[in-house]
Amino acid sequence: MEIDKKIIKKLVEALDELKKSLKDKDLSQIENSNVTKIEEEISGTIIKSPIVGTAYLAPEPGAKKFVEVGKKIKKGDSVMIVEAMKTMNHVPSSSDGVVKKVCVEDGQPVEFGQNLVVLE
Amino acid sequence: MFKKILIANRGEIAVRVIRACKEWGISTVAVYSDVDKDSMHVRLADESICIGSHQPANSYLNIPSILSAIELTNAEAVHPGYGFLSENYNFAKILEENKIKFIGPSSKHIKMMGDKIQAKKIAKENGLPVIEGSESGVSNLSEAKEICKKISFPVLIKAAGGGGGKGMKIVHEQKQFDELFSLAKSEALKYFGNDEVYIEKFFQNPRHIEVQIMSGKNRTVHLHERDCSVQRRHQKLIEETPSPVLNDIIRKDLFEKTVNMVSKIGYEGAGTVEFIYQDEKFYFLEMNTRVQVEHPVTEMVTGIDIIKEQIWIAFTGDTALKQSDIAPRGHAIECRINAEDASKNFQPSPGTIGMCHQPSGFRTRVDSSIYQGYKVTPYYDSMICKVITQGRNRQEAIQRMQRSLDEFVIDGIATTIELHQKLLNHKKFLNSDFNVGWLDNEKII
Numbered sequence: 001m002e003i004d005k006k007i008i009k010k011l012v013e014a015l016d017e018l019k020k021s022l023k024d025k026d027l028s029q030i031e032n033s034n035v036t037k038i039e040e041e042i043s044g045t046i047i048k049s050p051i052v053g054t055a056y057l058a059p060e061p062g063a064k065k066f067v068e069v070g071k072k073i074k075k076g077d078s079v080m081i082v083e084a085m086k087t088m089n090h091v092p093s094s095s096d097g098v099v100k101k102v103c104v105e106d107g108q109p110v111e112f113g114q115n116l117v118v119l120e
Numbered sequence: 121m122f123k124k125i126l127i128a129n130r131g132e133i134a135v136r137v138i139r140a141c142k143e144w145g146i147s148t149v150a151v152y153s154d155v156d157k158d159s160m161h162v163r164l165a166d167e168s169i170c171i172g173s174h175q176p177a178n179s180y181l182n183i184p185s186i187l188s189a190i191e192l193t194n195a196e197a198v199h200p201g202y203g204f205l206s207e208n209y210n211f212a213k214i215l216e217e218n219k220i221k222f223i224g225p226s227s228k229h230i231k232m233m234g235d236k237i238q239a240k241k242i243a244k245e246n247g248l249p250v251i252e253g254s255e256s257g258v259s260n261l262s263e264a265k266e267i268c269k270k271i272s273f274p275v276l277i278k279a280a281g282g283g284g285g286k287g288m289k290i291v292h293e294q295k296q297f298d299e300l301f302s303l304a305k306s307e308a309l310k311y312f313g314n315d316e317v318y319i320e321k322f323f324q325n326p327r328h329i330e331v332q333i334m335s336g337k338n339r340t341v342h343l344h345e346r347d348c349s350v351q352r353r354h355q356k357l358i359e360e361t362p363s364p365v366l367n368d369i370i371r372k373d374l375f376e377k378t379v380n381m382v383s384k385i386g387y388e389g390a391g392t393v394e395f396i397y398q399d400e401k402f403y404f405l406e407m408n409t410r411v412q413v414e415h416p417v418t419e420m421v422t423g424i425d426i427i428k429e430q431i432w433i434a435f436t437g438d439t440a441l442k443q444s445d446i447a448p449r450g451h452a453i454e455c456r457i458n459a460e461d462a463s464k465n466f467q468p469s470p471g472t473i474g475m476c477h478q479p480s481g482f483r484t485r486v487d488s489s490i491y492q493g494y495k496v497t498p499y500y501d502s503m504i505c506k507v508i509t510q511g512r513n514r515q516e517a518i519q520r521m522q523r524s525l526d527e528f529v530i531d532g533i534a535t536t537i538e539l540h541q542k543l544l545n546h547k548k549f550l551n552s553d554f555n556v557g558w559l560d561n562e563k564i565i
């Protein structure tokens with residue numbers, strides 16, 4: 001009986017170790033993804049593309065861009081145009097804020113839901 | 121005959137031209153943008169060349185790229201289709217200088233008709249009725265007011281170098297005029313680099329009627345008219361021939377005057393002279409110096425292949441058609457199917473097509489470039505397909521169109537098929553009681 005207990009103890013220990021190593025891995029993975037998520041969340045309001053199309057930063061070629069990094073904008077201001085099938089769709093800002101980052105280049109194809117502008 | 125033709129276009133019209141070439145044993149070269157590499161026109165052509173990225177300016181409007189493709193493939197002629205470079209006189213001129221045949225009129229005629237003030241002047245000089253208004257560009261306010269007094273309100277202010285509705289202003293009353301005149305001028309300068317505008321009497325609710333022309337060095341013939349009065353924001357949705365509202369006396373007068381004008385200016389190729397029609401009078405609007413989207417309705421009733429006639433005129437200089445041979449039979453209708461959601465204010469609807477079943481059957485024609493699994497990209501026009509039906513009379517053509525649209529299945533994207541089904545059953549459409557303003561003033565879907 002005693003011998004049996006020892007074997008069981010050993011087995012349990014081995015199992016615990018295995019569990020621990022797995023947990024560490026899982027945890028580190030979860031932590032990693034948390035880090036990136038938190039980073040994005042911290043960076044502020046993200047304005048996403050409402051439609052698939054071509055992004056334009058200015059109302060027409062050569063004209064002044066709708067927004068630049070550091071510019072203060074109000075809710076409803078156009079941040080860019082996304083053209084789909086010859087229709088020009090103005091993308092309005094979802095809130096007041098200061099432009100922290102413009103995520104796309106002029107003339108770049110964008111997909112539905114792609115990040116366009118980050119505000120803070 | 122030409123041995124090889126390059127088609128400088130995409131979509132259904134590129135497919136349409138390739139089909140005509142194939143039937144005549146002419147080799148075809150397709151050009152395409154990177155996002156179009158799986159397109160039908162690329163698959164059907166004998167050779168294909170990628171000419172740039174998705175933006176039209178980098179590919180389908182990129183003249184140096186297209187010239188390189190011509191040189192690489194030794195194409196002898198270029199068919200421009202409609203849109204893109206089809207009415208670009210500079211492109212036609214470069215081809216002329218390089219001894220490559222542009223399948224269309226000379227660069228001189230494209231330029232002549234591209235300037236709207238000049239086109240109107242030429243039409244008037246050659247006996248076509250034109251819309252009352254200023255004879256040339258108007259630059260100062262007092263001169264503009266003088267014209268308005270003469271023609272009375274409402275008036276339309278248009279940019280001389282304009283098009284596409286930009287820089288166009290409707291003025292209903294005297295008191296709005298000063299403000300809108302200066303606004304039209306500044307917009308004209310902004311969009312077209314030229315603040316020249318002209319003033320015309322504004323027609324509230326006209327019909328849109330146009331005459332198809334084929335013209336060679338030997339003679340000019342007409343292929344009767346098309347009525348394109350079902351429009352939404354100046355975009356045609358349904359076209360038909362013959363027009364249900366013209367009588368034979370007016371029709372004869374319209375054809376005689378149009379043929380006379382086109383032959384007098386020495387035009388060569390296919391062309392369409394557009395008119396507005398109201399209170400039994402027609403007025404010259406503009407001339408399109410290319411093949412049009414709605415050309416199949418004319419083909420259905422006349423039995424003439426307009427694309428092949430274009431190629432023939434480009435090759436020989438003469439038209440093989442005689443007026444006495446042109447005898448349209450019955451009635452034809454075309455519905456343009458767009459990748460748009462009519463219930464959501466015609467929002468564009470790009471995406472991948474799932475199940476796709478196109479209608480067929482007696483006197484039903486589908487000109488399209490879509491297929492099961494094809495990805496409709498957001499980069500180009502939303503028109504993906506045209507359905508054309510012919511009948512012994514208007515009623516049968518409509519019944520056949522309803523039957524055809526009922527068969528049409530396009531899964532995965534929103535299309536205007538349902539809108540067309542509603543229009544074709546609408547009392548106003550059936551009674552031909554509509555004008556170009558109909559869909560802008562009445563909500564159908």
